[in-house]
Amino acid sequence: MNKYLVGPIAVVILAFPFPAAAQRLAATRPGVPDTSPFRPLAWAGPNSYRTASGMPGPNYWQQKADYTIKASLEPSTQTIQGSETITYTNNSPDTLRFVWLQLDMNLGSRKSRNSPLDFFFFPEDSTFHVGATIERIQAVHAGAGGKSTSATLSWWVNSTMMRVDLDRPLAPKGVLSLDIGWHYQVPTQGGRTGRQQFPEGWLYQIAQWYPRMAVYDDISGWDTLPYLGQEFYLEYGTFDYAVTLPADMLVAGSGELLNPAEVLTPLERERLVQARASDKTVMVRTADDVVATLPANGSKTWRFHMDRTRDVSFAASRAFVWDAARIDLPGGKTALAQSVYPAEDGGDAAWGRSTEYLKFAVEEFSRRWFVYPWPNAINVGGPVGGMEYPALLF
Numbered sequence: 001m002n003k004y005l006v007g008p009i010a011v012v013i014l015a016f017p018f019p020a021a022a023q024r025l026a027a028t029r030p031g032v033p034d035t036s037p038f039r040p041l042a043w044a045g046p047n048s049y050r051t052a053s054g055m056p057g058p059n060y061w062q063q064k065a066d067y068t069i070k071a072s073l074e075p076s077t078q079t080i081q082g083s084e085t086i087t088y089t090n091n092s093p094d095t096l097r098f099v100w101l102q103l104d105m106n107l108g109s110r111k112s113r114n115s116p117l118d119f120f121f122f123p124e125d126s127t128f129h130v131g132a133t134i135e136r137i138q139a140v141h142a143g144a145g146g147k148s149t150s151a152t153l154s155w156w157v158n159s160t161m162m163r164v165d166l167d168r169p170l171a172p173k174g175v176l177s178l179d180i181g182w183h184y185q186v187p188t189q190g191g192r193t194g195r196q197q198f199p200e201g202w203l204y205q206i207a208q209w210y211p212r213m214a215v216y217d218d219i220s221g222w223d224t225l226p227y228l229g230q231e232f233y234l235e236y237g238t239f240d241y242a243v244t245l246p247a248d249m250l251v252a253g254s255g256e257l258l259n260p261a262e263v264l265t266p267l268e269r270e271r272l273v274q275a276r277a278s279d280k281t282v283m284v285r286t287a288d289d290v291v292a293t294l295p296a297n298g299s300k301t302w303r304f305h306m307d308r309t310r311d312v313s314f315a316a317s318r319a320f321v322w323d324a325a326r327i328d329l330p331g332g333k334t335a336l337a338q339s340v341y342p343a344e345d346g347g348d349a350a351w352g353r354s355t356e357y358l359k360f361a362v363e364e365f366s367r368r369w370f371v372y373p374w375p376n377a378i379n380v381g382g383p384v385g386g387m388e389y390p391a392l393l394f
Helices: 019-026 104-109 266-276 287-292 351-368
Strands: 064-074 079-089 096-102 133-142 148-152 154-158 161-170 175-185 193-198 201-206 237-246 250-253 282-285 299-309 314-317 320-328 334-342 376-380
Touching: 133 154, 133 161, 161 175, 237 250, 237 314, 250 299, 250 320, 250 334, 266 282, 266 320, 266 334, 287 320, 314 334, 320 351, 334 351, 351 376
Parallel strands: 064 237, 334 376
Antiparallel strands: 064 079, 079 175, 096 161, 133 148, 133 175, 154 161, 193 201, 201 314, 237 299, 250 314, 282 320, 320 334
């Protein structure tokens, strides 16, 4: 049994005393500014962007960040090599002369534990790596006749944040295109990403794995707080991403799989068709299929697309079994609930009922509050736990 397994659906509440924070609050005196992180929120407003309550005003805006990502995962070196194009739309009324990006994969390069939760995110047997190596950052500018030019940009990294100085100001309603190359090693467990070895091979859960635009808003400007392993927020946009890895590995990713005919077997595609019409869980890749899968030479590229989302993540392993069932949504719409997990963690007492629980949860939440917007919802069983990403849960 997977030593990290806590069940397909779990809620963990951790309570830690913070006496220093309490003392700081108690020490607030008249005439002395309150700089405590627990001070009451002070909204900027009321103005045309925000009402006095903090709700959006008539001229409210959000930035937009679209991504095209190409990445490869190499198990022999535990390395992700990637390149991406970020198309960033400045919907703000401000002219930007630099931008900030998040490098959450740098979290594992910290040698000390800065918060009580670090002992949960980084067990004693975790491996720490140097974080991301940024290979290049270029601004790509459209030119006459469809020709584009590029300019090499300078950047500065501080922990999990990176400032990039632009070669020309980005005016309101302007669009910036950034070309970025990077690579880093995947830790055994670090923050919200990690890997574990099974008899069939490595299992990877890959999140917060590419340079991502930091939020720029009307209240605080750039959000430059470092990532400490807990929560985060991002701009919304469209994602097209491709992951290349050994041909015998199965990939589950945020969004819609665009090339099933290239990466799935005919039997897996047939079972997926059955699952899309089934209220009961259908096994798409069984434990017997895992055993029968021979190590393959070469690689496959899995391509995914996702609209109106803030992030994407994926999981990959030769050890995965895979099951699925139809999700019934209001208005006659449907989606697909899926689960991938090591074969040894199956059965009704563990992950064998994961898709059943996921289907119920999405249907119930959609009926009560907000209709689920994406075509897939995926549970992933593996060494990383306790985090949700768009359409995919660790």
